[in-house]
Amino acid sequence: MNTALDFGIFQMPEVRPERNWTLYFDQIVQEARLAEDLGFDEYWVGEHHTKAHETVPDPLMMLSRIAEATERIRLGPATVNLTYEINDPFNVAEKLAFLDQLSNGRANYGFGAGALPRDMAMFNVDEERQKDIMWEAIDVIETYTDATELTDFDGEFFQYEDRIVQLPPLQEEPPTAVAGFTSTGSYSGAIEGGHRPLTLPFSPLSAPDNPDALGLKRMGETIDEAATSLGRDPQAARREWSIARDVYVTDSKEQALEEIREGAEEYYDYMLGLGDGGLLQFVKTDPEQTRDDLTVEWLVENLPMIVGSPDECIKQISALHQEVGGFGTLIVNSHDWMLPEQKWRDSLELFAQEVMPAFQSRKGPREIEKEQVPGYEPVELAADEDPFAIDSSKVIGTGD
Structure with a gap:
């Protein structure tokens, strides 16, 4: 296994409205602390304001609380939605710099244009100029992150006079990421x-028959094209690419499907129903598909999701890496699976203990030494193997 990857966790957060949200905030902190203990490299928190599923309106406040409970893991918003009128970019620059100070230089900056339709309506997003506003807001943030004296900014959407971020970020150049979903322009x-591309967990692997859907393969091609146009090595640019996926590790793929089915169906009923079902257009691979066609089995095979035993998950990550042409960070999507909390923690521990080392060779002995152990066999992906395929004869439940 020679594919080197970093690993993170993305906490949307997404939780059912009947649960105790105050307790859930505590559980987010506990999960971030566990992620650090398990060796994950970064922890991301989303920003959402409506729809009674997504609980954190200000990820920077949530991350500052996490910063107090952790020491090593990098922390970032995924994303600050820069088109919302509440997110004035100069103020965002100040708060991101402050988060970097509070976390002792562990902040990742994550930017997006916003996607939740009701959020965008509430905060008066101009959808026709959404991306233009986002890119100019990023320019504002970078201008004032770097400024060492009183500075003006005279843009199309934002204008400031004689301003400076008094307390700069602790890092000289905080790493930045931009999330994309529907447009290659992101x-x-x-x-x-100079930003990391960040991909959401429900972008399909490939959707050549659906012009509305932007698949992972096309995203990768766009990264290659942009890097080549700048004279950069495309593989080095891909190393900066982070892809989020649903991940669940247990004894077998069949056991995983049985345990996550109810939570996965509830989650995707919510996600694909957003905007009167508009999100469905960007996930399905065939324009004629309906929500009923996107079963849990279809999602596992086509997004794809990473589920099953540790060996099955290793093969799936390897196949995903090969199919898209390479990327640098796999981010585990954390949300309400409708499971006892311990089962999710067990999944994360199995992932860290038995899956991550396959892509981080220095977390174990040299391969030549492993080969001395009786019965040891490396996990290899056969040339004709489809690790995402599901044997329907072994599926335990149907969800009917």
Whole structure:
């Protein structure tokens, strides 16, 4: 196994409205602390304001609380939605710099244009100029992050006079990421602007028959094209690409499907129903598909999701890496699986203990030494193997 990857966790957060949200905030902190203990590299928290599923309106406040409970893991918003009128970019620059100070230089900056339709309506987003506003807001943030004296900014959407961020970020150049979902422009713009491209967990692997869906393969091609146009090594640019996926590790794929089915169906009923079902257009691979066609089995095979035993998950991550042409960070999507909390923690521990070392060779002995152990066999992906395929004869439940 020679594929080197970093690993993170993305906490949307997404939780059912009947649960105790105050307790859930405590559980987010506990999860971040566990992620650090398990060796994850970074922890991301989303920003959402409506729809009674997504609980954190200000990820920077949540991350500052996490910063107090952790020491090593990097922390970032995924994302600060820069088109919302509440997120004035100068104020965002100040708060991100402050988060970097509070976390002792562990902040990742994550930017997006917003996607939740009701959020965008509430905060008066101009959808026709959404990306233009986002890129100019990033320019504001970078201008005032770097400024060492009183500075003006005279843009199309934002104007400031004689301003400075009094307390700079602790890092000289905090790493930045830009999330993309429906447009290749987010990926080319990320590479051109020196940002990490960040992909959401429900982008399909490939959707050549659906012009509305932007698949992972096309995202990767866009990264290659942008890097080449700048004279950069495309593989080095891909190393900056982070892909989020649903992940669940247990004894077998069949056991995983049985345990996550109810939670996965509830989650995707919510997600794909957003905007009167508009999100469905960007996930399905065939324009004629309906929500009923996107079963849990379809999602596992086509997004794809990473589920099953540790060996099955290793093969799936390897296949995903090969299929898209390479990326640098796999981010585990954390949400309400409708499971006892311990089962999710067990999944994360199995992932860290038995899956991550396959992609982080220095977390175990040299391969030549492993081969001395009787019965040891490396996990290899056969050339003709489809690790995402599901044997329907072994599926335990149907969800009917």
